Amino acid sequence: MNQDKSISFKQSYKISLELAGKYSKLVKKSYMYYILSFIFQAIAFLLFYPLLNAIFAKEFSLENSLIWLSAIVVLSLISFIFKWLATNFQYSGDLVEVTHSLRVKLGKKIKSMPLQSLYKYRTGELNSTLAQNVDDSVLHMGIVAGMALETIVIPIVLVIGTFIIDFKMGIALLVAIPIAIPIYNWSRKKTKWEKEEGAKAHATLEADTIEYLQGLTVLRSINQIGENATTLKKSIVTVREVQKKGVIGSSLPMIIMNTLIEFIFLLILSLGALWVAKEELSFAALAALLIILGRLSEPLANFLAIAGVLDVMHAGFKNIKKIFDTEDFTIHKPILEPKKFNIDFDNVTFNYDDSDKKALEYLSLEIKQNSLTAIVGPSGSGKTTITKLIMRYADPQNGTIKIGDVDIRNMEQSKLMSYISVVFQDVYLFDDTILNNIRMGKPNANNAEVMLASKAAFCHEFISKLPKGYDTKIGEIGGSLSGGERQRISIARAILKDAPIVILDEPTSALDTQSEVAVQNALDELIKNKTVIVIAHRLSTIAHADNILVIEDGKLKERGTHIELMAKKEKYYSMVQAQERTKEWNSITKKKNE
Numbered sequence: 001m002n003q004d005k006s007i008s009f010k011q012s013y014k015i016s017l018e019l020a021g022k023y024s025k026l027v028k029k030s031y032m033y034y035i036l037s038f039i040f041q042a043i044a045f046l047l048f049y050p051l052l053n054a055i056f057a058k059e060f061s062l063e064n065s066l067i068w069l070s071a072i073v074v075l076s077l078i079s080f081i082f083k084w085l086a087t088n089f090q091y092s093g094d095l096v097e098v099t100h101s102l103r104v105k106l107g108k109k110i111k112s113m114p115l116q117s118l119y120k121y122r123t124g125e126l127n128s129t130l131a132q133n134v135d136d137s138v139l140h141m142g143i144v145a146g147m148a149l150e151t152i153v154i155p156i157v158l159v160i161g162t163f164i165i166d167f168k169m170g171i172a173l174l175v176a177i178p179i180a181i182p183i184y185n186w187s188r189k190k191t192k193w194e195k196e197e198g199a200k201a202h203a204t205l206e207a208d209t210i211e212y213l214q215g216l217t218v219l220r221s222i223n224q225i226g227e228n229a230t231t232l233k234k235s236i237v238t239v240r241e242v243q244k245k246g247v248i249g250s251s252l253p254m255i256i257m258n259t260l261i262e263f264i265f266l267l268i269l270s271l272g273a274l275w276v277a278k279e280e281l282s283f284a285a286l287a288a289l290l291i292i293l294g295r296l297s298e299p300l301a302n303f304l305a306i307a308g309v310l311d312v313m314h315a316g317f318k319n320i321k322k323i324f325d326t327e328d329f330t331i332h333k334p335i336l337e338p339k340k341f342n343i344d345f346d347n348v349t350f351n352y353d354d355s356d357k358k359a360l361e362y363l364s365l366e367i368k369q370n371s372l373t374a375i376v377g378p379s380g381s382g383k384t385t386i387t388k389l390i391m392r393y394a395d396p397q398n399g400t401i402k403i404g405d406v407d408i409r410n411m412e413q414s415k416l417m418s419y420i421s422v423v424f425q426d427v428y429l430f431d432d433t434i435l436n437n438i439r440m441g442k443p444n445a446n447n448a449e450v451m452l453a454s455k456a457a458f459c460h461e462f463i464s465k466l467p468k469g470y471d472t473k474i475g476e477i478g479g480s481l482s483g484g485e486r487q488r489i490s491i492a493r494a495i496l497k498d499a500p501i502v503i504l505d506e507p508t509s510a511l512d513t514q515s516e517v518a519v520q521n522a523l524d525e526l527i528k529n530k531t532v533i534v535i536a537h538r539l540s541t542i543a544h545a546d547n548i549l550v551i552e553d554g555k556l557k558e559r560g561t562h563i564e565l566m567a568k569k570e571k572y573y574s575m576v577q578a579q580e581r582t583k584e585w586n587s588i589t590k591k592k593n594e
């Protein structure tokens with residue numbers, strides 16, 4: 001599809017069927033009924049000509065007149081029935097089902113998208129696609145499609161009919177159409193710009209608003225609230241600018257188009273009157289033409305407005321299609337399930353989509369089942385990338401990653417995720433009850449299981465002290481949970497999930513000593529008999545690890561236990577020395593300040 005051109009009626013028809021999925025037959029049927037309804041209605045209007053002929057005939061024939069009148073009534077009734085059948089698609093609730101199934105399909109797609117593709121979207125963008133764009137698109141299938149078909153079918157049938165009534169009049173009508181085309185194209189360009197830019201500006205505003213609210217604390221600390229929230233302010237102003245430019249740009253063509261239609265109709269009528277005077281046209285034909293022009297004016301006047309609405313929908317379609325067109329993870333056949341939970345990287349090279357730099361380079365490493373492996377290295381060396389790839393954030397460009405000797409590409413994504421629990425430094429709690437927040441680890445767990453996990457994570461006590469205990473909503477207590485408490489709730493979630501692999505991304509580094517002890521106790525419960533990977537900056541916390549992997553520039557530089565690596569006196573040794581010196585320096589400056 002040519003993205004720079006306005007969407008044609010045909011294109012929007014095709015896309016609407018694609019989006020309707022299993023409901024496409026119903027949508028097609030509804031369109032068909034609309035077309036039939038408008039054809040019958042237009043023919044009914046054309047039959048005014050023989051009716052008027054019968055009425056104004058030299059010898060008035062009541063019988064003839066009644067026959068034509070009955071024909072008009074019957075055709076109108078048929079048209080009404082077809083319209084009723086067409087709109088039944090909306091009123092029977094099928095349209096709502098289409099909206100629902102499209103949203104569910106999008107939700108499934110988002111779930112199966114590689115995280116790398118997902119992270120390219122801002123939260124607000126996805127939000128606006130799932131909510132607004134889906135509604136806009138489905139609106140097309142229901143209401144606007146009928147109006148769009150009316151603007152096409154009625155004029156076509158009426159123009160053909162006019163030719164049959166009077167060839168000259170038919171020509172006069174046809175000549176008028178090419179005059180309107182350049183104005184139509186000019187206007188479409190203007191309205192398309194407004195609708196597409198408008199949709200983009202709104203999505204940006206939505207995303208900025210969400211990010212603004214999420215980051216309010218940080219923004220406050222850097223004095224970026226209210227008048228100073230520059231990003232949000234900018235996107236609010238952009239919406240105003242786009243709307244203003246759009247309204248100015250699209251109103252003028254609309255006024256010109258409508259005036260032109262009225263002018264052309266007047267001209268045709270004047271011509272008709274002249275031909276009647278010259279006895280080149282019957283009075284009945286002129287009267288019929290008057291009726292036909294009256295029926296034509298509405299769809300023609302609406303044409304631009306409807307084309308504009310189609311552009312809004314096209315913008316929505318494009319966003320929905322962009323999500324559907326994202327490549328899914330391919331699950332390699334045969335689908336396998338690991339029996340063990342050791343992890344192996346074999347010659348793994350990976351660079352992020354938008355970067356030329358290799359985040360990991362020909363990396364091979366082994367993580368034994370039920371061992372505690374620490375990954376250390378300078379910032380940007382690739383530690384987090386290793387853990388992301390285990391969770392299939394994206395596939396490496398080279399090499400394989402195996403769990404229990406099974407390539408992770410041979411595993412169902414949901415199965416793979418069920419093998420892994422992650423505890424991050426930043427804990428995300430959903431605005432739901434504490435009970436449900438923990439239960440997310442195992443959705444079918446009963447309350448007793450949740451409480452058991454919570455006790456193991458040392459959070460039962462503080463939860464019990466909350467006014468509504470486990471039924472307290474996270475939103476109700478807002479920021480009153482400490483970092484350590486939030487962390488322990490997330491550990492309870494992981495304990496309940498009981499996944500065989502646990503990834504700890506520096507979960508205690510942001511905590512004070514007292515909280516750290518409590519969280520460490522909870523972690524000790526979590527990692528019992530698990531394959532554990534810890535990303536650590538503070539080397540003192542991983543001295544007891546079974547294996548330490550030193551990563552630098554995406555490559556494995558050293559491996560061994562703390563004792564082995566210290567004895568080697570190379571990279572790890574220097575890192576430990578450097579941290580010791582920093583610690584000493586900090587305690588000296590602390591003492592000085594006291």
Ligand SMILES: Nc1ncnc2c1ncn2[C@@H]1O[C@H](COP(=O)(O)OP(=O)(O)OP(=O)(O)O)[C@@H](O)[C@H]1O
Nearest residue numbers: 352354355359377378379380381382383384385386
């Ligand atoms: N989403 C991304 N897109 C592009 N490049 C990325 C992305 N995430 C990480 N990188 C780059 O990949 C390299 C490895 O990053 P990674 O986050 O794995 O390092 P790290 O060792 O975990 O660092 P840190 O200790 O600071 O968290 C870095 O050069 C980083 O800039």
